[in-house]
Amino acid sequence: MSRITDSTREGFTNGLIDLAQQRDDIVFVSTDSLMVVKGQPFLERWPERVVELGISEQNGVGVCAGLASSGLTPYICTYAGFLTMRACEQMRTFVAYPKLKVRFIGANGGLFGGNREGVSHQFIEDIGILRTIPGFTILCPADGGQVRAAMKASVDIEGPVYIRIGSGREEQVFPPETPFPLGKIRVLREYGDDVALVAHGFVLNRVLKAAEELKAMGVMAKVVEAATVKPLDGEGLAQVLEATGCAVTVEDHTVVGGLGSAVAELIADRVPAHLVRLGLQDTYGESGFPEELLDTYGMSVSDIVDGALRVIGKKKKKKD
């Protein structure tokens, strides 16, 4: 079987194939989303494990509740907002509350994911919405291989799991076969303790570039991937923040409710530190090419460098 590992959408289908080869309980619930995730290879091999419901997301999530309560493990994949907004109540009351094992795969995460489709198909609130719902595990893997690894790592979690994917235009960040660090942060660069750059998802390569630029300027950063947004690795992040005293969060999401908020909560609750939150500043995007959207909406490499210098400035001012 041909395997394409270059995007998060294919990462999902490949991950599903991996799981279905090993277990009988895996079901793909499609709300006319089979083409979106290039699910044909799965359909051809396991037609009886594909539930196609047509364009009906609330019904799709309700059906998942029924499937999961009968002993199957359904994976429902469609656009992130059609799940987390249109079917939000079904996700909360009929899946999360009774702790059912349903896996939600939200496509077109962020501006990068929605890009030229415009605001109706750019989902910048999904993580914030789900963070408020008790019992959700929320994962934001950086590339196709990581989506696949995240599915494998999370398959046995009791209760619901949300995995954010994109449009199919993501760059590779990690070498293939890299495990997904479920529930833990991953320190990707450890140049020093001047600042922590905390990020996840499709902006990670930009953050790594920013760390190099900062290093060339003599500013030594730690780059931390927080791909599990909930439950957040508070212990790991607290250690990083204690060392650096300041952080920049970078997320392709509104800064309200997502990773930046999660880190701000940790800072408020546990370890004082200075923070700059990069991402959409409580605004909508617009149609555009993915990279230029990130550049335009405050997530360029130079925005990250500036953010780091700014937050280091705040830390120094406080010390003075």
Add this chain to the structure above:
Amino acid sequence: MSHDTAYLEECARQIRRDVVEMVYRSKDGHPSPSFSSADIIASLYFEVMNLDPANPSWEDRDRFVLSKGHACPALYAALARRGYFPPEELTTLRTLNSHLQGHPYQPKTKGLDATTGSLGNGVSIGLGMALAGRIMKKDYQVYVITGDGELGEGLIWEAAMAAGHKKLGNLTVFIDNNGYQSGGCVQDVSGPYPIADKWEAFNWHTQTIDGHDMSQILDALERARAVTDRPSAIIAQTVKGKGLSFMVGDNTWHKRVYTDEEYAQAMKELGGKA
């Protein structure tokens, strides 16, 4: 077809007495919606459904989804009387530390198959259970009760379309057509009529019966069982509050607590001890 219905009618009366006890003692709950579903619930739990109360999660059991979750006092009563938990616990309804939540919460209450309460969701959940039966090659049946006011929820029709398209013969939905919703007459508030034609149009087998006539309920369920290439909708013509003279025709009993006098009167009418 003839049935010995006297036993089931007594089961339904017991359910109604329990509902009165629960609402009176715990001072909260939805009496008249529970009464309109009581006979259907009695027929399912005391005759039709294949169950093992000693093993509530038995994977071959028939499933039941109370989409009109606010009628759960009737369901809790059936579960208790069927042996899932002691009937003495019924009056803890809606109180702190009770396993009997205001609306059904599957993980807490033995015998429940689904979490419900927010209207319009039960048919989708039942559809998922029926699909799981097909995928896992099990021959259990799935039964759902929705309200008639509840038919205003668009999700009901998403599920109806999908179940008809998938020709799910193992799914039966009762529409408890009692003519009232919280805000008044269904005809005035929402107007889902004609009901049977809509399910028919989504390729369901439909029947319209008296939802308080035990023989008609059992006959309808037998016919539904015999239809294996389509899901079944049974439009049950019911009376909200059926069984208690002072609740019939008075929609304030959608959610209301019995006074001492009303409680005594109710027990007298239902053949119980006050």
